[in-house]
Amino acid sequence: MSDNSIHSSSAGHHYTSLGLDNRKLLWWTVIGSECMLFGSLIATYMVYKGKSLVGPFPHATTDAAGNVVKGILDIPLTSASTFVLLMSSLAMVLALAAVQRGDKKQSVLWLFGTAFLGAIFLGFQAYEFTHFYHSGLTLQTNLFGATFFVLTGFHGAHVTVGVIWLTTLGILAQRGKIPPEKALNVETAGLYWHFVDVVWIVIFTLIYLIP
Amino acid sequence: MSAHNETHGEHASVKDYLIVAAILTVITIVEVATYYEPLNQIPHFWLMVTLIVLSAAKFFIVVGYFMHLKYDHRIFRRLFLGPLAAMGGLFLALVLLFAYHGVKYYQ
Numbered sequence: 001m002s003d004n005s006i007h008s009s010s011a012g013h014h015y016t017s018l019g020l021d022n023r024k025l026l027w028w029t030v031i032g033s034e035c036m037l038f039g040s041l042i043a044t045y046m047v048y049k050g051k052s053l054v055g056p057f058p059h060a061t062t063d064a065a066g067n068v069v070k071g072i073l074d075i076p077l078t079s080a081s082t083f084v085l086l087m088s089s090l091a092m093v094l095a096l097a098a099v100q101r102g103d104k105k106q107s108v109l110w111l112f113g114t115a116f117l118g119a120i121f122l123g124f125q126a127y128e129f130t131h132f133y134h135s136g137l138t139l140q141t142n143l144f145g146a147t148f149f150v151l152t153g154f155h156g157a158h159v160t161v162g163v164i165w166l167t168t169l170g171i172l173a174q175r176g177k178i179p180p181e182k183a184l185n186v187e188t189a190g191l192y193w194h195f196v197d198v199v200w201i202v203i204f205t206l207i208y209l210i211p
Numbered sequence: 212m213s214a215h216n217e218t219h220g221e222h223a224s225v226k227d228y229l230i231v232a233a234i235l236t237v238i239t240i241v242e243v244a245t246y247y248e249p250l251n252q253i254p255h256f257w258l259m260v261t262l263i264v265l266s267a268a269k270f271f272i273v274v275g276y277f278m279h280l281k282y283d284h285r286i287f288r289r290l291f292l293g294p295l296a297a298m299g300g301l302f303l304a305l306v307l308l309f310a311y312h313g314v315k316y317y318q
Contacts (some may be wrong), residue, residue, distance in 0.1 A: 018284075018286065020284055020286060020287075025287075028218065028287045028290040028291055029290055031290075031291060032290050032291055032294035032295075033270030033294065035291070035294040035295050035297075035298050036294050036301075038296065038298075039299070039301055039302055040298075040299075040301065041231055041300060042311040043302040043306065045311040046302070046304075046305070046306050047305050047306060064248050073267070073276075075243065075246050079239070079243045082239060083236070083239060086232070086235055086236065086239060087232070089231070089232075089273060089277050090228060090277075092277070093223075093277050094225065094228065097228070100259065119233075131295075145214070161228045189225055190277075190280055191279070192226040193306065194273055194274070194277045194278045195272055195278070198269075198270050199276060201266055201269045201270050202266060202270065203315075204242075204266075205242065205262050205263065205265070205266035206256070209242060209243070209245065209246055209262050210258075210259050210262055211255070211264075
């Protein structure tokens with residue numbers, strides 16, 4: 001019997017001939033391709049940065065008449081939402097650690113905690129989008145609006161998928177269906193969630209902090 | 212060490228995760244502080260370099276410790292770092308082409 005089949009039959013996992021789990025390999029491949037997707041969106045934003053002919057503008061600037069125009073981005077609000085997403089990554093690793101040691105109570109707590117923090121981040125984003133819309137910034141307003149909403153909208157969609165995924169895992173953990181042998185189910189969700197976090201780390205710096 | 216063992220090697224402990232989270236929080240506070248007086252008086256180029264370095268540090272800390280890439284098999288590192296490098300090249304090419312060569316694209 002080959003080494004591969006020994007792994008497969010003994011633990012119910014699907015290992016490659018290298019001894020790596022197929023699902024983990026799949027998710028790292030997905031994350032690699034997601035890097036290209038978000039890289040393109042961020043590059044598009046940077047290429048058009050500062051090229052909008054009409055406002056609202058992201059940061060404070062001066063118009064043709066020399067008047068100072070206030071920027072539309074709310075740094076304190078977004079700093080809070082960034083912190084929330086960062087803490088959700090901590091909650092995620094604590095959830096994985098709890099699942100790996102078979103602590104059901106802590107697993108449920110941290111899985112739902114991560115999903116809850118993700119939902120709070122989405123709340124911040126919904127508030128920001130609504131505020132921008134009422135301030136006259138839409139997808140069609142200018143280059144900033146188009147590139148900003150597409151980039152942060154795609155990111156928000158990824159966070160939404162993550163929240164649904166984590167909530168599902170939380171319910172399964174509550175029903176006792178994620179024993180330590182199935183910790184990889186949580187680990188792959190964690191990979192996705194942390195990736196969503198690192199994308200926001202880049203977005204926060206390039207869009208919000210660099211004027 | 213076999214490939215299988217490398218995949219499931221030693222991960223960081225809960226204490227390590229808390230330390231990493233604290234470091235990430237401090238970096239974020241420093242980043243946000245640069246937006247306000249007097250730190251935003253730093254010349255724009257150096258402000259940009261500082262923010263990019265801090266952001267890159269956060270990025271690789273999360274990827275290395277929270278995503279366990281530091282401890283995982285090298286194939287996973289290659290699967291992530293390969294597309295990341297390609298994305299970096301694409302990013303630089305686009306920004307240099309459009310921002311610094313005066314290509315007219317929005318008229």
